[in-house]
Amino acid sequence: MGKHLVLRLVAKIFIPLILLFALYVQFHGDYGPGGGFQAGVIFAAAFILYALLFGLDHARTVMPPALLQTVAALGVLLYGGVGVASMLLGGNYLDYSVLAEDPVHGQHLGILLIELGVGLTVASVMMVIFFTFTGRRG
């Protein structure tokens, strides 16, 4: 804990804020600018900052690579699953209108869910890419 004391302290204050902001961008995406992709990148940035200051090993304990792979796959499946659900409910693939009683609500719900899928996948893939490059030996 000797080196970069100031940086580490500032980062510790900032990381929760960055995560919170990522969630804001994620769930406010349908009212303002933002959405799953941006939110995912911001979310991953918080962990990358942590890894830069506290070392890769600590970051990997918080976010094990196996977990990241699973989340990345689950995000895509959530996106696709919404499409399949709308298909089962009688609409075309990814037709959100059939997801709820009221088409507007359905559209709202659909976009929220698929953006969540995008966010999960983007965040975990960003971290996987970072861990892969920094973890390389030689």
Added chain:
Amino acid sequence: MIRQHLPALQVILPLLAAPTCLLLRRAGLAWLFATVVGFATFAIAILLLRQVLSQGDIAYAMGGWSAPWGIQYYVDPVSALVLLIVSGISAVVLPYAARSVAQEIPSERRCVFYTLFLLCLAGMLGIAITGDAFNLFVFLEISSLSSYALISMGQDRRALTSSYQYLIMGTIGATFILIGVGLLYVMTGTLNMQDLAQRLPAVATTRTIHTAFAFLVVGLSLKLALFPLHLWLPNAYTFAPSVVTTFLAATATKVALYALLRFVFTIFGAEYAFNTMPLGPTLLLLALLGLFVASAVAIFQENIKRILAYSSVAQIGYMILGISFATVTGVSAGILHLFNHALMKGALFMAVGAIFLRTGSMQLQHLAGIGRRMPWTMAAVVIGGLSLIGVPLTVGFISKWYLIQAALERGWWPVAVLVLIGSLLALVYVWRILEAAYFDAPAKPDAHIKEAPLSLLIPTWALVLANIYFGIDTSLTVGVARQAAGLLLGVQP
């Protein structure tokens, strides 16, 4: 209910199966799952082709947004045929993959391998089925990115550099395509292919559209490895794992060729491409050059995969040659060869992969006497090779026959002669393989080399028999190819 969703299922089945494979964590399970999905997509493709042939084109509005605004999937005979061959090859390659992947890919990467394979499949099927120009670019990137990663999994370290080389060339190609699509969008305000085709004539004489056309043709030529833009192909095919080489050689360039057909004929129209723009002579010249240069280079290679890779470049020349005629017979010969070449190269690369499994070498000198040790595998190479040359009763003959017919129809008999001479070059490089396998005495008699296992032989022979079947009964392939060519050229067949 399922019937109406078939176009969507064709793509989303492999697309969603890919992340599922990653979650399965066990290589054996992932393989089994991928194989089931491969067969299911093949079944869907057969159903789609039947439906298109009996009831006409199928349109599917993604997300319920209707055509010019939303993304539309559109299946006509051209796309149905490409869907059939791509999914068919995947259904044959996946059962073959179990043994071959187990030997060539480290166990911790096998799940990722099947994930990438399915993603690549989904991308290629997407290119063939989408009716939206930008969506086509997205699927092209899905299939390309996954194929770069697949190629880099080869055992030889040179797989990494060849994958990187392909990455750079492929990205340039994809960027050119994106620029072309962007320019089209600027001028017409639409991305739907049919809508584009309707709106383009009004602005066709502008420089922007000329530029868009040039960018698209060059970008797609890079992707389909048209001579002299083929430089990425030989290395990528040589160093990729056997399964990947088989799959990509039989499908990737074909799908890019399909995209070229779509852009040139459906969107720009034959009139614009061949009369306003000088596409005909350009393609004719490059096709003939590619045919001869690549065949000549193939003759002097020592690595059997490399011989076949250069031969692929030459065979792409035949397909492009047919298209450059811009007649129904010519284009249908091109489409026919697209289908037939997938069958022959698929069979050949699978047989070569089986040889690699047993001998661990791809060098011609190490294959000496292999014909006696692996009779069934080498018999597959013989039939695949005969098909490549164009011997009657194989699919190669059918393609060449229609190609020559198309050349004579236009009165270009020198081109017909050149096609025949090209076949003689194919005879030379196929003969070199056979000579090594059957007539050379093995340097040191290795008794331990056995015939390939059945799990490799059965898929290989399935394709070999397809080579013979479609060489005798041409009603399906020629019929659909003619219908497709008539459709692309706007002529009633």
